[in-house]
């Protein structure tokens with residue numbers, strides 16, 4: 001298990017992308033992550049939609065090297081930050097984890113969410129040796145749901161009115177994928 005944790009703290013290359021674990025980020029990279037995460041196009045789809053203060057974010061980054069269950073990666077294309085992918089609550093015994101993803105809203109290149117999610121599946125299934133991935137998505141986040149379906153995720157459940165936004169209660173959809181269902185070849 002220690003070997004797998006060490007792998008998750010190393011840079012991973014997949015196709016034209018470099019996935020840099022948060023534990024290796026320099027200050028400029030850490031700040032780039034903070035800018036993306038606090039962009040209104042991203043926060044509106046997060047369970048925690050409050051802006052994150054920079055000092056709190058930098059402390060979070062500093063603590064990443066001690067992580068044994070939560071692994072976040074900055075995705076770079078030609079050194080440019082194109083998004084963030086995460087494996088949360090990694091259970092190396094049952095070989096499962098929860099997924100997080102966002103794309104740089106300032107990204108003017110051709111990078112798609114599918115590129116990032118494909119990289120995440122490569123890390124999860126080929127490097128971390130996981131068997132299944134789970135996620136929860138706000139039911140009105142059609143763009144993300146379409147992306148998850150495209151890569152091979154299936155809908156597994158619905159939590160009705162579980163998330164409060166202003167005076168509205170939102171539904172969340174549970175989705176999951178098993179290693180054999182990953183449609184990596186269709187994306188090439």
Ligand SMILES: CC(C)(COP(=O)(O)OP(=O)(O)OC[C@H]1O[C@@H](n2cnc3c(N)ncnc32)[C@H](O)[C@@H]1OP(=O)(O)O)[C@@H](O)C(=O)NCCC(=O)NCCS
Pocket residue numbers: 041042045046101102103104111112113114115135136137138141142143144146147150
């Ligand atoms: C989710 C996210 C990574 C997807 O990235 P993306 O580049 O849009 O993903 P893709 O283009 O590969 O796939 C999205 C699909 O939805 C479609 N789509 C885009 N906007 C849409 C909209 N408003 N309504 C319906 N479909 C839409 C795209 O056309 C594409 O489908 P296609 O491949 O059949 O054309 C990105 O939108 C993001 O970072 N969102 C904010 C954070 C977020 O929601 N994270 C997920 C939380 S669970």
